[in-house]
Structures are given as C-alpha cells and as structure tokens.
Amino acid sequence: MHATTLPRTALRGRSRSAHDALAKGLGWFSIGLGTLELVAARSLADGLGLHGRDGLVRAYGVREVVTGIAILASHDPEPWIWARVMGDALDLATLAVGAGRAEGSERTNVAVALAAVAGVTALDILCAQGLDAEKGGPKTAVADYRDRSGFPKGVAAARGVARDFAVPRDMRVPDAMRGDVFARRRRPVPAGA
Structure with missing residues (x-):
C-alpha cells in the first residue's frame, strides 16, 4: 500500500x-x-x-x-x-x-x-x-503519494527533455578521432589474444 x-x-x-x-x-x-x-x-x-x-x-x-x-x-x-x-x-x-x-x-x-x-x-x-x-x-x-513523481511538471513533461538539449561543440568527439576510436571498439577481438 x-x-x-x-x-x-x-x-x-x-x-x-x-x-x-x-x-x-x-x-x-x-x-x-x-x-x-x-x-x-x-x-x-x-x-x-x-x-x-x-x-x-x-x-x-x-x-x-x-x-x-x-x-x-x-x-x-x-x-x-x-x-x-x-x-x-x-x-x-x-x-x-x-x-x-x-x-x-x-x-x-x-x-x-x-x-x-x-x-x-x-x-x-x-x-x-x-x-x-x-x-x-x-x-x-x-x-x-501514488500520484507523485518527483518531477515538478510531472513525468510526461520530463520525457524526452534530454534529447532536446544540443551537445556543446567542445564536448563532442573530434571528427578526426571519431572514425578511428569507434572502429577499434567494433573490431572483434582475435581468439587467443
């Protein structure tokens, strides 16, 4: 209850x-x-x-x-x-x-x-x-307290709010590193390595 x-x-x-x-x-x-x-x-x-x-x-x-x-x-x-x-x-x-x-x-x-x-x-x-x-x-x-969410404007107003924020330029992965860093993560690790 x-x-x-x-x-x-x-x-x-x-x-x-x-x-x-x-x-x-x-x-x-x-x-x-x-x-x-x-x-x-x-x-x-x-x-x-x-x-x-x-x-x-x-x-x-x-x-x-x-x-x-x-x-x-x-x-x-x-x-x-x-x-x-x-x-x-x-x-x-x-x-x-x-x-x-x-x-x-x-x-x-x-x-x-x-x-x-x-x-x-x-x-x-x-x-x-x-x-x-x-x-x-x-x-x-x-x-x-069943109708309370902890969000001032309710849960519906909070959904998707983070997607609306633009990531500042200085927090993005530099374009020069983007391909190489992500490419290494996707390569399979050879057996025995």
Whole structure:
C-alpha cells in the first residue's frame, strides 16, 4: 500500500480539526495569562492571599508564556496541552494554599480563581484527549503519494527533455578521432589474444 496514515496534527498548516483550533486558542490564552502574571504579579498574589509570593506568580507567568508559544509553534500541540494540564494542577494546589490564608474579599477572589482554573483544566484535558484520539485512528488524515513523481511538471513533461538539449561543440568527439576510436571498439577481438 502506498498510502501512509499520519496523525492529523502532524500535517503542518493543513489540520483543521476542532481540537487543533482549540489548542491554538489555548496557546493564545496561555500567552495572555502568562503576560498578566508577569506584569501584575504582586497584585495577583495579594488578591489571592499569596502575600509575598509575587516571585512564584512570575515564575508561573513564564511557564504559561513558554507553554503558549510552544503550543502555537508546534505541529503537534498535544504534549504541550498536557503540560498545561500539569501546570493547571500546580495552579490549583497553589490556590488551595492561598485559600487557607485568604481573609475577607480574598476568599471570594480565590473561589473565583479556583472555579476558573478548574474550568480551564477541564478544557485542557478535553483538548489533549481529543488530539490524542485523532492520532492513528480511522479519522486520521491519509497521505497518498501514488500520484507523485518527483518531477515538478510531472513525468510526461520530463520525457524526452534530454534529447532536446544540443551537445556543446567542445564536448563532442573530434571528427578526426571519431572514425578511428569507434572502429577499434567494433573490431572483434582475435581468439587467443
């Protein structure tokens, strides 16, 4: 069989599945969230009961930006979406610590943040599982190379092209040698020689 089954996500620039579109959206979301965490780390930390942990929030921002860029740059974003899931678990654990320290309005902020991160985590898991399901199954893209020849204009256009080229004068056998050289090659070799 000449056809090769490839994961839909492995066809750079050609995949149009809903999961690939979701992955791209999550990549952009990751970059936006990471940028916010980098720029407003102290405000976010204080608002979530994580006083003095702005360095941690900045580190999470770097993680988000790097993951987002990797998702957008990769032809197979699935491993990077799973990295987002792991990051979400870390975010949930950090928010749970903040919930224990939060007071007053900070508790509401932490509850809203926990709900938002839990929702995004569910979306990340759905996307990663969807991308994984597209690989190697009956719905994957099939690359069929039977109609390819390797010639830019096809085999028919390549036939006889070499005959159309005139051999340059300096590459021809000189006329003075032509008869003698070819005559020697055609003579039978005597037996015993």
